[in-house]
Amino acid sequence: MAKELLEVVKKELKEIARDPRLLLGVLLVPLIILPVMGLAMRGAMETFTAERRGYVAVLCLDRGGWGSRVLEDARFREGLAELGVELIELRGVTLSEALSMLESNTTLSALLVVPENFTESIVNMDRAKVEVYVSLKSIGLAGMSKGATIGSVVDLLKHRLSELLVADLGGSRPSFFVDPLEPIVSTIYRGRTLRGVRPEAFAGLASSQAFTISFVMLALLVLASQLVATSIASEREQKTLEALLTLPVSRATIIAGKLVGAMIVSVIGAAGFMLGLSFYMSSFIPPEAASEAARAVSAVLSIPVEGYVLLASSVLLSLVASLSIVVLLASLAEDVRSAQTLLSLVFIPLFLAALVAAFTAADLRSPLTWPLLIVPFTNPVVSAMLVINGTYLPVALSMVALLVETAAFIYLAASFYSSEKVLVVRLKLRPRREA
Amino acid sequence: MDAVDVRDLVKVFKRVVAVDHLSFNVKQGEVFGLIGPNGAGKTTTLRVLATLIRPSSGSVKVYGLDVVREAPAIRRIISYLPEEAGAYNNLTGLEFLRFMASLSGVEDVEGAVARAAELSGLGTRLRDKIKTYSKGMKRRLLVARALMSRPRLAILDEPTSGLDVVSAASVREVIRSYVESERAAVVVSSHNMLEVEYLCDRVVVMDKGRKLVEGSPKELKERFRASNLEEVFVAAVRGHGSHG
Numbered sequence: 001m002a003k004e005l006l007e008v009v010k011k012e013l014k015e016i017a018r019d020p021r022l023l024l025g026v027l028l029v030p031l032i033i034l035p036v037m038g039l040a041m042r043g044a045m046e047t048f049t050a051e052r053r054g055y056v057a058v059l060c061l062d063r064g065g066w067g068s069r070v071l072e073d074a075r076f077r078e079g080l081a082e083l084g085v086e087l088i089e090l091r092g093v094t095l096s097e098a099l100s101m102l103e104s105n106t107t108l109s110a111l112l113v114v115p116e117n118f119t120e121s122i123v124n125m126d127r128a129k130v131e132v133y134v135s136l137k138s139i140g141l142a143g144m145s146k147g148a149t150i151g152s153v154v155d156l157l158k159h160r161l162s163e164l165l166v167a168d169l170g171g172s173r174p175s176f177f178v179d180p181l182e183p184i185v186s187t188i189y190r191g192r193t194l195r196g197v198r199p200e201a202f203a204g205l206a207s208s209q210a211f212t213i214s215f216v217m218l219a220l221l222v223l224a225s226q227l228v229a230t231s232i233a234s235e236r237e238q239k240t241l242e243a244l245l246t247l248p249v250s251r252a253t254i255i256a257g258k259l260v261g262a263m264i265v266s267v268i269g270a271a272g273f274m275l276g277l278s279f280y281m282s283s284f285i286p287p288e289a290a291s292e293a294a295r296a297v298s299a300v301l302s303i304p305v306e307g308y309v310l311l312a313s314s315v316l317l318s319l320v321a322s323l324s325i326v327v328l329l330a331s332l333a334e335d336v337r338s339a340q341t342l343l344s345l346v347f348i349p350l351f352l353a354a355l356v357a358a359f360t361a362a363d364l365r366s367p368l369t370w371p372l373l374i375v376p377f378t379n380p381v382v383s384a385m386l387v388i389n390g391t392y393l394p395v396a397l398s399m400v401a402l403l404v405e406t407a408a409f410i411y412l413a414a415s416f417y418s419s420e421k422v423l424v425v426r427l428k429l430r431p432r433r434e435a
Numbered sequence: 436m437d438a439v440d441v442r443d444l445v446k447v448f449k450r451v452v453a454v455d456h457l458s459f460n461v462k463q464g465e466v467f468g469l470i471g472p473n474g475a476g477k478t479t480t481l482r483v484l485a486t487l488i489r490p491s492s493g494s495v496k497v498y499g500l501d502v503v504r505e506a507p508a509i510r511r512i513i514s515y516l517p518e519e520a521g522a523y524n525n526l527t528g529l530e531f532l533r534f535m536a537s538l539s540g541v542e543d544v545e546g547a548v549a550r551a552a553e554l555s556g557l558g559t560r561l562r563d564k565i566k567t568y569s570k571g572m573k574r575r576l577l578v579a580r581a582l583m584s585r586p587r588l589a590i591l592d593e594p595t596s597g598l599d600v601v602s603a604a605s606v607r608e609v610i611r612s613y614v615e616s617e618r619a620a621v622v623v624s625s626h627n628m629l630e631v632e633y634l635c636d637r638v639v640v641m642d643k644g645r646k647l648v649e650g651s652p653k654e655l656k657e658r659f660r661a662s663n664l665e666e667v668f669v670a671a672v673r674g675h676g677s678h679g
Contacts, residue, residue, distance in 0.1 A: 007537040011523065011530075018525035018564070239521035243580075246485045248510040248540040420488035424448065 004249045008257025009264070016227060016265050054109040056153055059090045059098045064119020066128075069164065071114070076160040083152050085109075102135045110134045110150040112157075122165070130154070213388070217315065217380040218351055224266035224319055225326045225343060231258050232330035233339035242423065251417035255410065259323050266319070307387045314383045314395055317402040321376035324409030331416055334426045350377045373398040376405060436499050438463045438588050438620030439484060444493035446479050446644075453479040455644035456493070461620050461637075463587075466610070468635035469624040470668060476644035477624040478518060481592050484622060485515035497588055511540050514586035518593040518624075520577050528561035528568070528576050532583065539584040551576075551583035554609050571602040578606050582613050589613070591623045595630060603627075607634055628665040638664075640671045647671045 060067045070076060071087070080087060088108070090098050095113060102111045113131040121128040132150050187194045235241040244254065303311070329346065333339035353372065372378040373394060379402060383395045416422055439461035446454040454476040461467040469477040482488045483495055486506040495502045497509045522531050529548065536547040552561055555575045565573065578594055594610065595603035607630060614621055625631050631638055632652045640647045640655075648655060648671050652664050659667045 004538055007534060011526065011534045014530065015523055015525045238524060239517065239519045240523060242482075242485075242487060242517040243515060243520055243535075243577075244538075245487055246510055246513065246515040247535070247538040248507060249538045250507075423482070423487055 001250070001253055005253050005257050005260070008249075008254055009261045012231060012258055012261025013264060015231070016261065019230075054084075054149060055086050055088050055107050056150065057088045057090055057098065057102060057108050057111045058114070059093065059095065059111065060114040061095075061116045062114045062118040063116050064123070066119040066122050066161075067114040070157060070161045073160055073164065075163075076156060079156045079160070080153065083149070083156070085149060085153055099133060102133055108135070110153075112150070112153065122161075128161075130157070213384045214381045217384060220266055220269070220315070221319065221322055221377060221380065222347070222351070223269045224262050224323055225347065226340070227262035227265055228258060228323045228326045229330040229333075229339040229343050230336050231262060232327055233333045233336040236333075237335040245417070245422070250414075252410065252414040255324075255327055255413050255417060258327070259320060262323060263316075263319060303387055307390070307392065310392055310395055311383060311387045314399050314402070315380045317399055317406060318376045318379040318383075321402050321406040321409055324406060324413050325376065327413040328409065328416060331413070331422055332425055347377070350375070353378055369394070374401045374405075376402060436463075437461060437496075438465070438498055439467070439622060440494070440496040440499075441480070441484075442494045444480065444483065444495055445491045446476070446483060446488065447491045452644050454483070457639075457641070457644065457646050458493075459639050459646065459649060461588075461622055463620050464614060464618045465636045466614055466621045466623060466634050468631045468638035469622065469641060470626075470628070470631055470638055470664075471641035471647075472672060474643070475641040477641060478592055479644075480641075481515070481590050481622065481624060484588075485513060485590050486510060487515075512587040513590060514539075514581045514584055514588075515590045516577055516581040516592060516594060518596055522565045522573060522576060522580075524566035525564060527564055528555070528557055531565060531576070532561070532580060535580050536583060541584045547583040547585075550585075551579040554582055554613075555579035556605065571598050574598055575602065575606060578609060582609070585617055585619070587619050589619060589621045591621060593625055594623060595625070595627060603630065610634060628663065628668055632664045640668060642672050647674070 058071060060071060062068065071089070077087075090101070093101070098111055098113070102108050111133040113133070115129060115131065118128050118130070132154060134150055186196065235244065245251070326343065329342055330339040333342050353375075369382060372382045379398055383398065386392070386395050437460045439459075441460065442458050444454050444457045445452070457476070457480060459467070469480060471477055479488070483490055483502060484497065486502050486509050489503055498512060500509045502509060522528075523534075526534065529552070532548045532551045533544065536544045536551070539547070541547045555561070555578075557572060557576060560568070560572065561576075565576070568576065574595070574597065578591070581589055581591065589610075591610065595606050598606060610621060610623070611634060613619065621634075623631075623634060625634075635652060637649065637651050638655065639649045648658070648667075650658065652667075655667045656662070656664065659670045661667045661670065
């Protein structure tokens with residue numbers, strides 16, 4: 001039995017490894033496309049970060065004193081230094097000359113023009129205008145970063161001007177009047193207080209982790225199901241099934257060999273997917289930018305070893321149970337195309353349910369949780385959410401149900417293969433063709 | 436003991452009677468032919484012998500073993516070549532033979548593979564993937580696969596189907612020499628009357644699931660006063676009233 005099983009698994013692996021259609025899904029997307037997208041994204045983010053540091057030209061035409069007072073203010077300059085922006089003051093030039101300089105000089109991010117009536121407006125307590133010109137050489141992230149740079153400079157200018165005005169009114173601590181509140185928001189999660197972590201930031205990070213895990217789980221299930229369905233249906237399509245069934249080897253061994261072969265390739269594929277995806281996700285946040293808060297959040301959301309063991313066992317069981325159902329479905333199909341169509345008809349609603357489950361069903365009070373836990377296709381997603389939450393008991397209990405389901409489905413699949421139905425039943429599903 | 440003993444075999448698919456009270460027996464060392472028009476029930480009969488489908492009624496035994504109750508034991512001594520059999524396209528010929536041999540219950544897998552390699556006559560092409568083979572090469576590979584485990588009963592459905600004249604003659608020689616060297620039994624179905632006359636010691640002509648006539652090609656030719664088996668076949672089927 002073990003030797004024969006090994007032979008079937010070896011043959012399955014060879015067939016899968018040499019099928020370019022299957023390799024495309026397993027290797028090309030996760031290991032090439034995602035990293036390439038990630039590299040492109042990282043390059044763009046670096047450009048974005050680099051573009052934010054730069055030079056801003058200032059043309060001060062103010063006839064009064066407020067313009068130069070605020071522009072030369074030490075705290076304003078300190079703020080600019082923190083932003084990585086250096087002011088270049090233009091003197092003795094007209095507005096049109098300054099604009100030409102902005103267009104021809106690629107190092108300048110923007111031009112800030114303080115008009116002649118700046119001081120006059122302030123003295124009259126009218127809102128003082130400043131003009132900002134940004135020269136875009138290309139569209140995309142560069143435009144966004146230049147806009148962000150000049151936006152920060154203007155905010156800083158406004159803030160400092162406000163402080164100076166309040167100080168002139170006699171306040172000893174102008175910053176207090178301008179901004180009297182300093183909120184410190186903390187999030188409490190599973191008994192741990194994350195000081196300085198806003199709940200929306202925590203929820204955002206948790207959701208992105210939930211999404212990543214759900215995505216990987218679904219990718220694993222889809223990939224494994226496609227492999228098994230293709231393998232089973234191609235036995236019919238390649239006309240090898242009949243001869244295989246007359247060999248002195250049990251039908252359960254043939255099915256188990258196909259399941260194990262598909263699972264090995266799927267686990268490799270899922271690992272590749274995870275690698276590609278993690279690289280892609282990390283492209284958005286350069287490592288040096290990871291804040292203290294983000295580190296605290298990921299420490300809280302990380303899964304301990306026993307959680308991983310439980311999750312891995314649960315995923316493995318769901319995989320076997322799901323694939324046993326796929327064997328039954330694919331056995332009904334006339335050919336590979338019909339099997340894939342049949343699979344997608346059944347899977348699309350189940351996978352949508354699994355995605356919904358990723359965000360709602362981790363709460364045990366939800367009426368969806370238990371039904372989704374005992375369905376093999378949705379179990380991995382809900383289990384992952386529960387394990388992240390540190391709720392292990394429902395996952396362990398659902399494994400008992402999965403074990404029973406697995407045994408039942410494998411028995412059904414083996415019985416189906418042992419009967420003549422496997423040769424007689426034919427389900428042909430093909431898209432209708434235009435005449 | 437007969438290699439095959441079929442008594443009153445009936446096989447019904449829903450309301451269609453595929454085999455209707457068929458009886459025949461095959462002796463060890465004999466090549467037995469099932470001939471008949473399309474839909475005569477030949478493939479269904481072969482599938483019952485190969486333990487793939489169960490009789491609706493009647494008794495079918497292979498070397499005394501019942502096809503329903505003792506199917507696993509029968510699978511150890513038979514080999515079945517379906518009419519439209521294929522092979523795993525992404526494996527090489529050698530890998531395919533090794534895989535099938537390892538599941539065929541033979542002790543010397545490499546010996547069986549070497550025997551099949553010789554029977555197939557494919558030489559170094561066995562190292563190439565099967566998807567690069569022509570139809571004739573694939574069929575020779577499959578016939579070699581069917582005989583490599585030295586089955587006591589080989590069930591061959593249209594063994595030369597789709598082959599050119601030279602390849603078909605080569606396959607027939609392989610089957611004939613196998614029977615002579617191994618003293619095995621072969622049940623073969625074919626539309627090619629020349630092939631049946633060359634290969635078979637005895638034949639059954641079937642139509643609509645029923646046996647029309649049975650005997651050696653020589654006996655049948657004498658009985659129908661025919662110069663070849665094709666004339667016997669046409670006369671038997673027309674006499675049955677369905678192809679008038």
